Amino acid sequence: MSALLEVSGITAFYGASQALFGVDLIVNEGEAVALMGRNGMGKTTTIKTICRMMSHRDGEVRFADTDLAKLPSHKAARLGIGLVPEGRRCFARLSVMENLMAAARAGEWDFDRVADLFPRLAERRDQKAMTLSGGEQQMLAIGRALMTNPRLLILDEATEGLAPVVRQEIWAAINRLKQSGLSILVVDKSLKELSGVADRYVVVEKGVTAWTGAVGDLTDDLADRYLGV
Amino acid sequence: MSMNRETILNIVLAALLIAVPVIAQIMGEPFIITLATKVAILGMAGVGLNIALGFGGLVSFGHAAFFGIGGYAAGILASHALNYEPIMTAPFEINGTTQMIVIWIVALIASALVALLIGAITLRTSGVYFIMITLAFAQMIYYFAISWPAYGGEDGLSIYVRNSFPGLNTLDPISFFALCAAMLGVAIAFSAVLIRSRFGLALHGARQNSQRMMAIGIAPFRVRLVAFVISAMITAWAGALYADLNRFVSPSMLSWHMSGEIMVFVILGGVGRLFGPVAGAALYIILEHLLGGMFEYWQLPLGILLLVVVLFARGGLIGLLAGERKHA
Amino acid sequence: MFSLFLEQLLNGLQSGVMLFLMASGLTLVFGVMGLINLAHGSLYMVGAFACAVVAAWTGSFWLGLVASLMAAALAGALVEMLVIRRLYKRDHLDQVLATFALILIFSEGTRWIFGSFPLFLNVPEALSGTLTIPGGSQYPIFRLAIIVAGLIVAGGLFLLIGKTRLGTRIRAGEADREMIAALGINIDRLYTIVFALGAALAGLAGAFVGTTQSVQVGMGEPVLILAFVVIVIGGIGSIKGALVGSLLVGFTDTMGRFLLPLGFEAFFDPASATAIGSALASMLIYIVMALVLFLRPSGLFGTEA
Amino acid sequence: MPEAILSLSNVTKQFGALRASDNVSLDLMPGEIHALIGPNGAGKSTLIKQIAGEIKSDSGNIRFGGRDINELDAVERSRMGLARTFQVSSLMPEFSVLQNVVLAQQSVSGKIFRFFKPVLSDASLIEPAMAQLERVGLADRAQMRAADISHGERRQLEMAVALALKPRAFLLDEPMAGMGPEGSKRLTGFLDGLRAEAPILLVEHDMDAVFALADRISVLVYGRVIATGTVDDIRGNEDVKRAYLGEEA
Amino acid sequence: EPVKVGMITTLSGGGAGLGIDARDGFMLAVKQANNPDLTVVIEDDQQKPDIAVQLADKMIQSEKVDVLTGIIWSNLAMAVVPSAVAQDKFYLSVNAAPSQLAGKGCNPNYFSVSYQNDNLHEAAGGYATSAGYEKTFVMAPNYPAGKDSIAGFKRFYLGDVSGEVYTKLGQTDYAAEIAQIRASGADSVFFFLPGGMGIAFMKQYAQSGVDIPLIGPAFSLDQGILGAIGDAAIGIKNTANWSKDIDNDTNKAFVETFQAEYGRLPSIYASYGFDTANLLLSAMGKADVNDKDAFRDALRAADFNSVRGKFIFGPNQHPIQDIYVREVVKEGDVLTNKIIGTALIDHADAYASECAM
Numbered sequence A: 001m002s003a004l005l006e007v008s009g010i011t012a013f014y015g016a017s018q019a020l021f022g023v024d025l026i027v028n029e030g031e032a033v034a035l036m037g038r039n040g041m042g043k044t045t046t047i048k049t050i051c052r053m054m055s056h057r058d059g060e061v062r063f064a065d066t067d068l069a070k071l072p073s074h075k076a077a078r079l080g081i082g083l084v085p086e087g088r089r090c091f092a093r094l095s096v097m098e099n100l101m102a103a104a105r106a107g108e109w110d111f112d113r114v115a116d117l118f119p120r121l122a123e124r125r126d127q128k129a130m131t132l133s134g135g136e137q138q139m140l141a142i143g144r145a146l147m148t149n150p151r152l153l154i155l156d157e158a159t160e161g162l163a164p165v166v167r168q169e170i171w172a173a174i175n176r177l178k179q180s181g182l183s184i185l186v187v188d189k190s191l192k193e194l195s196g197v198a199d200r201y202v203v204v205e206k207g208v209t210a211w212t213g214a215v216g217d218l219t220d221d222l223a224d225r226y227l228g229v
Numbered sequence B: 001m002s003m004n005r006e007t008i009l010n011i012v013l014a015a016l017l018i019a020v021p022v023i024a025q026i027m028g029e030p031f032i033i034t035l036a037t038k039v040a041i042l043g044m045a046g047v048g049l050n051i052a053l054g055f056g057g058l059v060s061f062g063h064a065a066f067f068g069i070g071g072y073a074a075g076i077l078a079s080h081a082l083n084y085e086p087i088m089t090a091p092f093e094i095n096g097t098t099q100m101i102v103i104w105i106v107a108l109i110a111s112a113l114v115a116l117l118i119g120a121i122t123l124r125t126s127g128v129y130f131i132m133i134t135l136a137f138a139q140m141i142y143y144f145a146i147s148w149p150a151y152g153g154e155d156g157l158s159i160y161v162r163n164s165f166p167g168l169n170t171l172d173p174i175s176f177f178a179l180c181a182a183m184l185g186v187a188i189a190f191s192a193v194l195i196r197s198r199f200g201l202a203l204h205g206a207r208q209n210s211q212r213m214m215a216i217g218i219a220p221f222r223v224r225l226v227a228f229v230i231s232a233m234i235t236a237w238a239g240a241l242y243a244d245l246n247r248f249v250s251p252s253m254l255s256w257h258m259s260g261e262i263m264v265f266v267i268l269g270g271v272g273r274l275f276g277p278v279a280g281a282a283l284y285i286i287l288e289h290l291l292g293g294m295f296e297y298w299q300l301p302l303g304i305l306l307l308v309v310v311l312f313a314r315g316g317l318i319g320l321l322a323g324e325r326k327h328a
Numbered sequence C: 001m002f003s004l005f006l007e008q009l010l011n012g013l014q015s016g017v018m019l020f021l022m023a024s025g026l027t028l029v030f031g032v033m034g035l036i037n038l039a040h041g042s043l044y045m046v047g048a049f050a051c052a053v054v055a056a057w058t059g060s061f062w063l064g065l066v067a068s069l070m071a072a073a074l075a076g077a078l079v080e081m082l083v084i085r086r087l088y089k090r091d092h093l094d095q096v097l098a099t100f101a102l103i104l105i106f107s108e109g110t111r112w113i114f115g116s117f118p119l120f121l122n123v124p125e126a127l128s129g130t131l132t133i134p135g136g137s138q139y140p141i142f143r144l145a146i147i148v149a150g151l152i153v154a155g156g157l158f159l160l161i162g163k164t165r166l167g168t169r170i171r172a173g174e175a176d177r178e179m180i181a182a183l184g185i186n187i188d189r190l191y192t193i194v195f196a197l198g199a200a201l202a203g204l205a206g207a208f209v210g211t212t213q214s215v216q217v218g219m220g221e222p223v224l225i226l227a228f229v230v231i232v233i234g235g236i237g238s239i240k241g242a243l244v245g246s247l248l249v250g251f252t253d254t255m256g257r258f259l260l261p262l263g264f265e266a267f268f269d270p271a272s273a274t275a276i277g278s279a280l281a282s283m284l285i286y287i288v289m290a291l292v293l294f295l296r297p298s299g300l301f302g303t304e305a
Numbered sequence D: 001m002p003e004a005i006l007s008l009s010n011v012t013k014q015f016g017a018l019r020a021s022d023n024v025s026l027d028l029m030p031g032e033i034h035a036l037i038g039p040n041g042a043g044k045s046t047l048i049k050q051i052a053g054e055i056k057s058d059s060g061n062i063r064f065g066g067r068d069i070n071e072l073d074a075v076e077r078s079r080m081g082l083a084r085t086f087q088v089s090s091l092m093p094e095f096s097v098l099q100n101v102v103l104a105q106q107s108v109s110g111k112i113f114r115f116f117k118p119v120l121s122d123a124s125l126i127e128p129a130m131a132q133l134e135r136v137g138l139a140d141r142a143q144m145r146a147a148d149i150s151h152g153e154r155r156q157l158e159m160a161v162a163l164a165l166k167p168r169a170f171l172l173d174e175p176m177a178g179m180g181p182e183g184s185k186r187l188t189g190f191l192d193g194l195r196a197e198a199p200i201l202l203v204e205h206d207m208d209a210v211f212a213l214a215d216r217i218s219v220l221v222y223g224r225v226i227a228t229g230t231v232d233d234i235r236g237n238e239d240v241k242r243a244y245l246g247e248e249a
Numbered sequence E: 001e002p003v004k005v006g007m008i009t010t011l012s013g014g015g016a017g018l019g020i021d022a023r024d025g026f027m028l029a030v031k032q033a034n035n036p037d038l039t040v041v042i043e044d045d046q047q048k049p050d051i052a053v054q055l056a057d058k059m060i061q062s063e064k065v066d067v068l069t070g071i072i073w074s075n076l077a078m079a080v081v082p083s084a085v086a087q088d089k090f091y092l093s094v095n096a097a098p099s100q101l102a103g104k105g106c107n108p109n110y111f112s113v114s115y116q117n118d119n120l121h122e123a124a125g126g127y128a129t130s131a132g133y134e135k136t137f138v139m140a141p142n143y144p145a146g147k148d149s150i151a152g153f154k155r156f157y158l159g160d161v162s163g164e165v166y167t168k169l170g171q172t173d174y175a176a177e178i179a180q181i182r183a184s185g186a187d188s189v190f191f192f193l194p195g196g197m198g199i200a201f202m203k204q205y206a207q208s209g210v211d212i213p214l215i216g217p218a219f220s221l222d223q224g225i226l227g228a229i230g231d232a233a234i235g236i237k238n239t240a241n242w243s244k245d246i247d248n249d250t251n252k253a254f255v256e257t258f259q260a261e262y263g264r265l266p267s268i269y270a271s272y273g274f275d276t277a278n279l280l281l282s283a284m285g286k287a288d289v290n291d292k293d294a295f296r297d298a299l300r301a302a303d304f305n306s307v308r309g310k311f312i313f314g315p316n317q318h319p320i321q322d323i324y325v326r327e328v329v330k331e332g333d334v335l336t337n338k339i340i341g342t343a344l345i346d347h348a349d350a351y352a353s354e355c356a357m
């Protein structure tokens, strides 16, 4: 198994204030990794750095054997990083269909397949994204990331605000995506559901990778220490 | 408590604004005093606009309307007084005046009423729509002034002699400067206090998120309207002074170029900064007069300089010198 | 009287379409890219000057027209890459100041190169002359041609923005530039293209309009304000809105100038009627704009912000 | 039986062809947490907006504190003591965390049009505001810009702002969303105590929290209340399982 | 006894052409005279009245000039002149000469070298009458100068006015007005549309196929803008107190040297600038500028060679002069004006009697 994404020792700043102090993280081809940590510990910041929405200072981010340091965001995405961002960020004035088409790149994922995954989106295909319910927007954000036909799907709190049934569906879908060979990096709050999908956990605390290990290795002790559960 | 850089900068700016005309007076360069007076007055108009634009996020592209209303208040009252024609005879007689204080009060009241009316309509819109609808109202007033013959139309109205202020020879450049600088000081002090007050906090809030404002039980519309009126009044006050500086008013005070110019002062100096408008006005006017004498195509270097300032100085001149602000 | 009325209607339509040529580019840049571009009028001027110079040099209006498109698009692309690109993330107000500075640069630069006197540009041979319209009046062919050109542009833009993926992506970028980039779209290049396209439309308008008025420095400013009025009435970012707004302004202005003085003659002596009527006519479009925004705060076809 | 603080009868809202809330009737009793659950797009947030006065109902009646409030706008309803949080955080991004709360505090004091006295040295506003931040665990972030705190922290700030309003009823739209496991646990405990201060209409998808907290649960599907009852009633309801809970029941 | 002149004129923006011509004409005369006692400071008023006022302040307070000149636009003149002459500076107008300054507001320190604003319009009225027109359509922008122009025209026009239209200042599309002209049944059109407005109107008029003859004051058909109107201008009659074919040696020399110096034909504004400078130089030769009365008398004597031939001031210190009718013609490739007659002889303005000087 080879590393698809390799983040080593990155630091990152918002203006003068440092948010990341040394994050290490590896996602291998075909693997699903869960990035965990309490609120404000640097999960989203790490993801933004990977997607080149912000740049890191020290350390290195490599994806598919390419150093991302100098790449603009869109080039990183074209290498195969698909992002479902925190807070959804659907294009508010565009319809569901347009949101999806804006992202579309050739590959096996197309509108029909996304519609199979989320029938609700098909029902609402001409509705403006800003009038969708929270959960519908979440589905749209996932669908949109899939439309880019990524090699690595990054989900930042992708099930936030979803009804239990839908959440179960989405986890099932994520599982299927994983089965189909897609690599996945996921941030979520529900340990229970993560454990069903993830191969490994990476825990960040105060901007530093504090623990990495296989799912089974996260003892209750550790979970309490790092996640407060 | 140590002073932050912006405060120090503001003190330096204020000191410069006062020192330069004093030195000019000693050196016998009255025109420099006139220029400084212009900076003070247009800076004050900017201070007015800044309350709406900088603090309230209300980008008014029609503040020339208020500037002009102030100017015409001075022009009309003075011209009636000079010609000994009452403004109105029935049902009771109203006469013109050359007393600045009376003129200012009239300017403040008139602009407040107009701003209340314009604000009540325009504040229903937001963003670019607000920019344009304020422009629309200013343009209506502008075209009215151009084609209304009673007070000179496009030709404007001459006052001939500066209006008077008790205990001051307003015709003396340095005295008139002192008066304008003092009024600028009042306007700045007022906006400084305003912005730290409860109202100021509400105004900042209304700019950022009206949904949240309503949810906590504050009607953003009312907050904005009050800010708009206050802003208009200060600009009108500056307009009255500008009429006296030039001893002349004309519709050009009402034109969109004037609105744009006041806006440029504010942006150039630093939006939402206390001394921003003054710094912006000073820089612009100095450049205009330095370059204007040097080169026939002087607006070219002026444009390039402005562009450099926007591109490389975030937060305008004050932002460049004092560093970016942390938060409101 | 009937034929006069008809002719005035046609004039209103034509002046509306002419406005649309200008406003469409502005609404594209403004609505789609969220950029307040005061220098749009300067690009219009660039188009007119390019057309006038090339037409005088080669003797062909059509080459001038091509030149106007190219010059304005080039100027637009340059401006976008050198200046505008740094401003997307900034406040609208920084954009106002920067594009105001650009007006100064363009105007004085043009004056430096071409002098302070207006240039000559005339209607091409093929389109000069008049046509008899119903009612018997003569109507200039060129003005009819402008109507056709404007409608073609309107249709083309409508398809481009509303129906193509390029258009969708452009609109998505307005909502969230960072996000559209994270989806793998080169938003910088896309915006350069849009800006150049908007500029080219302005240049086209400049070339057309230049044939019927004076090609001189500062010609862009009055039209700029009008174009802003138009897109605000129509609703920012909406091509349909720009078209409807243009026509509304065109008709209002033309008919107001024509009918208001006549109307006031019913109440005043002719001299005052003309004076009052024309004073009101010059305010009319602003009154209409205020009224529209009063009733619909985000324009006729605008979406609530 | 005590009178309901908030009571909806036959409230309806139509968006084009879609009926987002359809003849909804429900009550919020003093001291209770009434959870409102339902699939995504069922109309929960729409209902909250209708109660808060952000959208006008097409028909039906809303009473609050013994008074019909149908004609009141959002501002007036808030002043009457209805405080709400937003599903997607809606804050003053440029304000510090503290200023966000102070602004709410000042609204409660009712004195907005004060032009002279400086607000940020006004202990009568700062102290209670700090106390609210303390309660939600954000005191150490007080001086950060709201835009610069993390997503979960913003959710906490939403809560603090609502608390500052000292309302007579809370409308909470997914307060747990975005909170980490630890945060959710803490917030659950916190809300449990809060119901004594004022009753809560709680929209939430986190079933652990709902089942732990709710006195009553109403289930909204396609704009209609299909069931109302205790936690056990709802857990056992087959319709609810199918439409919403899935395996979580 | 050195003399310092402050010239405030429009050198930037859309109206710059006029100011540049006036300045170039003025400076040509200064250069030719090569009088070391004369210095000139020039500033750009940007066509804004407030800037003009401030420049006047600057020139008076800091530059300590003795004479002001250069203003093109009436509204700027109204802003500057009254206070300048009140401060005992001389003002010599190279163009703008509003009625207020000719009548009640006349001042011994104020001289108009060009004309009084109404003059050319009056001449157009006179010409329309003598050409036998009976139904004239009149049109001007809706601002004071526009209304003055129509009043001036009517003062000397004996026929009927078949339509009267005030357009918006700065208007660029005249289709609606042209339609009205076509429908009015007029036998002639008088229009006063300075600058770009006139260019736009004449181009559109030519395009519209309406062939009712146009009459206007020289402003819309002057050398600086004829090129921009193109052949559409050919044949249009316009009234002027100067033309490049006025037959005298001064004028011939002026036209030649101007063209040699600047590479273009002089415009009417250039001629005013040139005359103004020569008037000033003539007074400098006779009197000390610090002896105001003597200098004023020397100016009043107008003892210089004008490009217009004879030149005398009336009692209100505005010229009494012949006003010609010109027609636009093409000389080779260049459009220019040719005198075809005289509209008014020894014409004085209508306000002189109100002047208490």
Ligand SMILES: Nc1ncnc2c1ncn2[C@@H]1O[C@H](COP(=O)(O)OP(=O)(O)OP(=O)(O)O)[C@@H](O)[C@H]1O
Pocket (backbone or CB within 6 Å): A014, A017, A019, A037, A038, A039, A040, A041, A042, A043, A044, A045, A046, A086, D147, D148, D149, D150, D151, D152, D153, D178, D180
């Ligand atoms: N735009 C910003 N400017 C300054 N600081 C920021 C900004 N965004 C986040 N931070 C800070 O960086 C740290 C890490 O934030 P980040 O969003 O990465 O946390 P997170 O782990 O994703 O938390 P959550 O689970 O709440 O989403 C936090 O302390 C936060 O306050």
Ligand SMILES: Nc1ncnc2c1ncn2[C@@H]1O[C@H](COP(=O)(O)OP(=O)(O)OP(=O)(O)O)[C@@H](O)[C@H]1O
Pocket (backbone or CB within 6 Å): A131, A132, A133, A134, A135, A136, A161, D015, D016, D018, D020, D038, D039, D040, D041, D042, D043, D044, D045, D046, D047, D087
């Ligand atoms: N302004 C609107 N115009 C049209 N449809 C709307 C509008 N607002 C909401 N809707 C639709 O109404 C339905 C209810 O939306 P609402 O936001 O109330 O759902 P919700 O129950 O809060 O869902 P979630 O749990 O996902 O937040 C959704 O299908 C949504 O698309």
Ligand SMILES: [Mg+2]
Pocket (backbone or CB within 6 Å): A043, A044, A045, A086, D150, D151, D152
């Ligand atoms: Mg996060």
Ligand SMILES: [Mg+2]
Pocket (backbone or CB within 6 Å): A133, A134, D044, D045, D046, D087, D173
């Ligand atoms: Mg919801």
